[in-house]
Amino acid sequence: MADTKLNPMVKLALELGPIVLFFAGFRYVKDRTFHILGTDYSGFLVMTAVFVVLIIATTALLWKLTGMLSKMQIMTLVLVIVMGGLSVWLKDERFIKMKPTLLYLAFAITLGIGLLRGESYLKLVMEETLPLHPEGWMILTRRLCAFFFALAIANEAVWRLLSTDAWVNFKTFGLTAALFLFFISQSAVLSRYAIETDTPSDKT
Structure with missing residues (x-):
């Protein structure tokens, strides 16, 4: 797939969108506890799980729109999946x-x-x-x-x-x-x- 130039504002929205949504969501659920599949999760951990999904989705969309991902984007994606996944899995x-x-x-x-x-x-x-x-x-x-x-x-x-x-x-x-x-x-x-x-x- 060829490298395609992306509108800078679209690129910025895709890169910052998950962070903004994580912040907004955390403000809303930070004091709540969620009972999911027999386990209690804090609002922070729930939003961490949502953040991981959002990062995967926006990174995949960036790749689809541009045909490429930078090393920085790939490294960020891997760290979010690994560290975010461990936080949710271990409730830490x-x-x-x-x-x-x-x-x-x-x-x-x-x-x-x-x-x-x-x-x-x-x-x-x-x-x-x-x-x-x-x-x-x-x-x-x-x-x-x-x-x-x-x-x-x-x-x-x-x-x-x-x-x-x-x-x-x-x-x-x-x-x-x-x-x-x-x-x-x-x-x-x-x-x-x-x-x-x-x-x-x-x-x-």
Whole structure:
């Protein structure tokens, strides 16, 4: 199946939709207990099960619409299924709460391995949408690697030290806002090392 360009707003809705629905659903059922097939489940665990189903559905739809999935999307899907499934099966909220930690650690370690090899693995997945000179890619990759490590530590601290309500808010808004603000804060690097593709050449 050929790679098909997808409307950015549709793509964003499919990627963020499950998170938004999880948050909204959790707000509604967080204080309830559900008796399902002879077992009691908290509202959080019920919404975790719903979240797993939503991630599978939206990822499958993304694949159907575009003909491909990024490594990040595949890794996210696998972690949600495994960690979310373990949470529901063992009735233990800790597994799904650790999912962001494992995801960000995986990203950080992958980028770190590339840096040790003198390469920017970030460039491999973002070069088409963000053309930069090699120096810019290395700077951005080093910063993003450190940032992912910081997010993993932050997630561990929040779920271990604060309430489930606090973690859901952090997962829904805090992590999303942190990623957005990170890339906004890198505007100077993006501007300085951007490759100008509109002009043929300024060199003689």
